[in-house]
Amino acid sequence: MRVVTISATYGTAGSVIGPAVAERLGVPFVDRAIPSAVAQELGCTLEEALAHDDRAEHGLGRLLGGAMRLPTVTFGGVDMYVPGAMPLAPEEFVRRTERMLKDIARAEGGVFLGRAGAVVLADHPGALHVRLDAPLKRRVRQTSTISELSEREARKLIEDNDRARGAYVRHFYRVNPADPCQYHLVLDSTSIPVPTCVDLIVTAAEALD
Numbered sequence: 001m002r003v004v005t006i007s008a009t010y011g012t013a014g015s016v017i018g019p020a021v022a023e024r025l026g027v028p029f030v031d032r033a034i035p036s037a038v039a040q041e042l043g044c045t046l047e048e049a050l051a052h053d054d055r056a057e058h059g060l061g062r063l064l065g066g067a068m069r070l071p072t073v074t075f076g077g078v079d080m081y082v083p084g085a086m087p088l089a090p091e092e093f094v095r096r097t098e099r100m101l102k103d104i105a106r107a108e109g110g111v112f113l114g115r116a117g118a119v120v121l122a123d124h125p126g127a128l129h130v131r132l133d134a135p136l137k138r139r140v141r142q143t144s145t146i147s148e149l150s151e152r153e154a155r156k157l158i159e160d161n162d163r164a165r166g167a168y169v170r171h172f173y174r175v176n177p178a179d180p181c182q183y184h185l186v187l188d189s190t191s192i193p194v195p196t197c198v199d200l201i202v203t204a205a206e207a208l209d
């Protein structure tokens with residue numbers, strides 16, 4: 001069962017490359033199902049789980065990265081005081097997420113996007129760890145084109161996401177997600193076409209068998 005973790009900065013097409021790699025390898029693409037499954041396991045709401053997830057729009061990474069205004073967060077148009085909105089201990093959510101990633105990797109393999117997968121699954125036999133990154137200028141241009149945002153709006157979106165996701169990994173794992181030593185493969189998916197990135201990742205994953 002093949003396992004691939006993908007750490008992707010915003011604007012590098014991680015949400016496109018990840019599913020394509022999973023399809024080619026015949027394994028699940030593991031992303032949005034994680035907070036839902038953790039919420040069910042813990043008996044909390046999906047909103048509470050998403051408040052702790054680094055991939056969610058209003059996730060814990062945004063709080064850690066200072067991308068959200070304190071002391072309130074907004075869910076469904078309702079402002080809630082942060083401690084009240086997050087009764088679930090962040091460490092408990094992260095611990096459950098780690099266990100779920102490991103269980104899925106062992107049981108059926110998968111392509112895992114975000115959530116410090118390269119750290120959590122560092123010791124998983126045969127796992128391939130990939131980093132998608134590119135210079136800010138190219139990520140801004142690509143995001144602006146795809147999302148029809150102004151370059152100024154795209155830059156703010158990217159900087160907020162980079163800060164939030166980086167803060168999540170540094171806070172819980174004490175590592176720098178941009179450190180290339182954590183990965184087998186680092187790709188600039190704003191210069192290398194997405195289909196070629198998919199081909200390279202699939203080839204590398206198959207080579208680790």
